Amino acid sequence: MANRPLAYVLSERKATLGRLAGKTVIQAVPTGRKRIDHRSFCEEVGRATTFTGAEVEAVLRLAAEIAKRHVENGDSVDFGDIGTLTPTFSSSLVEKGKEEFNPTKHISKPAVRLQPSRRYFTLSGVSYERTEKTARAKNKQNTPEDNHP
Incomplete structure (x- = not known):
């Protein structure tokens, strides 16, 4: 697969932080080409191996399910070159001494x-x-000419 240049557009906005705060700045923003859907990805991997696209999809789904199960139990999962999966959550602030921390309420x-x-x-x-x-x-707005059979 040949490398193609990453497409970008220049976007103008007002900076809110740092030394340029309040000034108008120009920033490069990547533009998307297309999204490779899961099935196409599995088919591509399958063509490079002895597996079929369906087998690749099944293995990826199984790996994701097993990793999620471990993370639900509080474990971190090293997912190889992709990275590490860890559990996370949001927590409300509770003033010490005013209210007792209740995990079902505050997490x-x-x-x-x-x-x-x-x-x-x-x-x-x-x-x-x-x-x-x-x-x-x-x-x-939907117009009558937009609704072709």
């Missing part, structure tokens, strides 16, 4: 956090290509 949003492997997720050998911003459609 919320339990989730799996992926701490990506820095070595694996640092891109090298990339080039850049500036593209033009595209106008996004804002709440397009």
